[in-house]
Amino acid sequence: MPIKSRIRTIPHYPHDGIMFRDITTLLKDPIGLRATIQEITKRYEGVKIDKVVGIEARGFIVGTPVAYELGVGFVPVRKQNKLPAETVGRDYQLEYGSDRIEIHMDAIQPGDRVLLIDDLIATGGTALAAVNLIQDMGGKILECCFVIDLPDVGGRARLEANGQKVFALCEFAGD
Ligand code: AMP
16 A cells, blocks of 8 residues: 555544644655555546646646646636735635635636646545535536545545546545
8 A cells, every 4th residue: 555554544633532633744755655656547548538627726736737647637616815916716614614716817728638636635624625625616526536535524425426437546534
């Protein structure tokens, strides 16, 4: 397990009860970094993709090299007020309160075939907001791809119930 074994768990970060899955230990390791990018790239080689969209911030780290390897462009989805040009946004619910993600209005063309990437799926709220944003712009999501799935939290099932295909390199279940 070159990937899962290199992910560090920090209990009770950033809040009591959260098991934080830290990919910095995976990324700093040359075998781990290479395996992560290669495994994702291998899955999508030969698939017609127009853009990789990565979600701030760890989705940028994983998404950009995947886009580079696939020979397609990379588009960032960012938190509110971070992108300089005209944006479209989506609000989504957090456990307490809400948040907003945005994308440049000219980043996705109608009909674009998009691979969505983030480091981790928990509740799926962030990914679902990004899916909705891209679909509103006329993009077609081929798959939502993550390094880590937390199946007990239910985000994968939520995305699938929404008609999305989901792929994750590893999962942490049962703790
Ligand atoms: P969610 O919208 O609940 O699916 O949360 C996904 C986002 O929150 C991802 O961008 C993750 O980076 C971050 N996140 C949520 N839970 C964790 C966790 N247990 N460990 C690390 N990151 C997490």
